[in-house]
Amino acid sequence: MQQILADDVAALARGCAVLGTGGGGDVRAGALAATRAIGEYGPVPLVQLADLPADALVVPLSAIGAPTVSHEMIHGEDEPRRIADEVERLFGRPPAAVMSSEIGGSNGVAPVAWAARLGLPLLDADGMGRAFPEVQMVSMYVAGLPADLVIMSDVVGNVVTIRPVDGLWSERLARAVCVASGSSAMMADYVLTAEQARGAVIEGTVTRAVEIGLATEHAADPLAALEKTLGAVRLITGRLSDVERRTSGGFVKGTAVVEGTDACRGRTLTLEIQNENLVAIEDGRILAMVPDLIAVVDSETATAVQTEALRYGQRVAVLAWACDPLWRTPKGLETAGPRAFGYDLDYRPLGEVPEGTGTSWEGAER
C-alpha cells in the first residue's frame, strides 16, 4: 500500500474500530474527517520507517480525552498545524511524517486527515498496535525512549508543551491540561527521529487495519473471516444482559455482561472496561486480560462495538487475540499489564490460563 485513497478510509476505519477493543473513540468522525481532507488535499502517501532518513522527524499524534465528550465536541482543523509549528520551533526543522500514536479507534483514522492537511505522509506504524487509555502506554515508552516531551493543542487554540520527568508525569500533566480544555485535546506524545523510532514503534499497523477492514467487508461469514484475519479466539457468542458505564476524570469505566446464546447457552462472560475492554471473566476465571486484545463485535456483521455504544440486548461475539510481543516484556506489562489498571492479577498470555485453576476474581483488589 503506497497511499491512502478516499476509498480506503472505510476499510481502515472498520479495522481501527476492531483494534480499538472498545476504546480509542468512535471511528466515524475520524473517517469523515479523513475522507473530507483527502478530497481537499489529495491521497495521503503511506511511508515505511525504512524509507525515512535517519534524522527525519516523526510526530505521533492523537486525540486525548473522554470518548463520550469527543462525540459532542469536534476537534478543530488547526490543532495539527499548531502542533507542527511548535515542533518546528523546538527542533528547528519541520516534521517529515505524521504517525498515529494509537491505531485503535478514532486515533487510527483521524491522522489520515491530519497528515493530509499538513501535506505530510503517514507512517505505516503506531505506538500501541491497539488502543490504551493513558499517555505513557505507548511502545516508545516501553522501548525506553525518555518520555520528555508532550505538545498539546485544543479547539480553543491553546498550545501546551510538557517536559515531564517521566511517563507517569506526562500522563498526569497531559490529563490535567486535557480536562482543563474540556476533556478533549490533540497531542503529540514524543517527537521521534526515524532512527529513534526503529524498534520503538509497532510497524505495519495501518496496513494491518486496512486488511482487517477489507477481510470482513464482503465476506459471506464476516465473523469467521474476522477471526481468521486476527488469529483470534471467540470467548463467547451471546447477548448483552447488563451494561454499567460512568465517565469520571476523563475516563469511561464500567462493566458489560454477555449471556451466552446458541452453543454458548448457560454461560456468562463479564468484561471489565476502562475506556477499553481490559479483562474477560467467566465464573471467576480470567479468559483474557490486557494487554491482549478483547473486542466486542456484532455477531452478524463483525462490526466492532465501542464501549460507549454497548447496549442491553445487543447480539455480540467477544473475540480475543494476542498483543504485540513488546507488550509482553516486563516493561510492557509494567506499563500496560493488568496491575497498571489497578487489577491485582499476574498477566497470563491468552490461552495459557489453565481450566479451573485461574486467578480467582473474587480476591482481586480494585
Next chain:
Amino acid sequence: MQQILADDVAALARGCAVLGTGGGGDVRAGALAATRAIGEYGPVPLVQLADLPADALVVPLSAIGAPTVSHEMIHGEDEPRRIADEVERLFGRPPAAVMSSEIGGSNGVAPVAWAARLGLPLLDADGMGRAFPEVQMVSMYVAGLPADLVIMSDVVGNVVTIRPVDGLWSERLARAVCVASGSSAMMADYVLTAEQARGAVIEGTVTRAVEIGLATEHAADPLAALEKTLGAVRLITGRLSDVERRTSGGFVKGTAVVEGTDACRGRTLTLEIQNENLVAIEDGRILAMVPDLIAVVDSETATAVQTEALRYGQRVAVLAWACDPLWRTPKGLETAGPRAFGYDLDYRPLGEVPEGTGTSWEGAER
C-alpha cells in the same frame, strides 16, 4: 537602594506581608530562602527598568498554589534554573533580570533567592503592587501585552510551557497544571523585554516594600507609622470573633469577622476572603473593596496577619489604602475588580462610598 543585603530581607519581608493583604503566601519561608541564598551567592543587585537595555529579557517569577499547601511543601531550588533554561531555549538568549510577579506576600521576597541563585539582578518592580490570586491578574495583562506564554516548573522537575489564547486560559491551564503538581509550582508568567515592560509593570515596589518594613520596625507606635507610610485609613480596631476558611481548587476562601474594641466598640466588620482580603463590609455597607488594598495587622506590632494565620480572639486593626491607578482603569477593574471575583458590585474607590447609601451587601450575588 542599589542592592539587597541579607540585612534588608527582614524589612522587605515585613513590607511584602503588608502588601499581601492576607494572601501571597507566608513570607517566612521566602525570607529564609532569600537570606540563605544571599549568604551563599552574595547580595542581589536591584536594578531600575530604565537601566536595562531595550531588548533585555525580564522574567517575572512567582510561586502558584494554595498558601496552605506551600507551608508544608517547600519549593525546590532548581525550579528557577529550569525556567531560565527554558527561556533561553525559546528566546535564544538568557534572561537579564528576575522580577517578582507579585510583590505581596512570599512572592515578593522569594525572588531575591531566585535571582541570587541565577546570578541575576532583581528588577525594582512587580506585576501587581499587591497580591492577587489568579494568573491573569497582572499589570502586563491590563497593559494589553498578549498573555501568550507561561513557563512552569515544579519540585518534581517537570517543565510545562503554556501558549494560551488569552489571560483567562493562562489562568485555567496554569491552575490545572499546578493542581496536578500537588497544588504548588513555580511560574514565569510572560517573558518581557525591558521595552515591553515600560508602562506594563508597577515600578519601585521592591523599594516600597522595604520602606514599609523599615517604617514599622523601630517606631514607638508601629500602627500609626504603618498608616502614615501606606497612606491608609483604619477601618476598625478590634478582635477577631469569627473565622471561616476552606481550601478548594487551589484557593483559600472564607470570611473573617472583627468585633470593634475601644473607640470602635459596638461595630462589626466582615472581611470576604479569596486568598486575599477582598471586601470589607459593615452593616451591609462596603467600606473597601478589591482592587484597593485591605490588610489585617496586629494592633500592637502592626505586623501583617496572613489569611491562613487569622484566629479567634486575635487583636487586630484593619487598614485600607488605594491601589495603583492601573487597577482603576476599565481593563484593570475588568481583570481584578469585584466582579472578577464573583461579587455583584460596582467598584467604588476607597473613601468614595457615601455613608448610608452604599451598595447593599444583602443583594450581592455570590
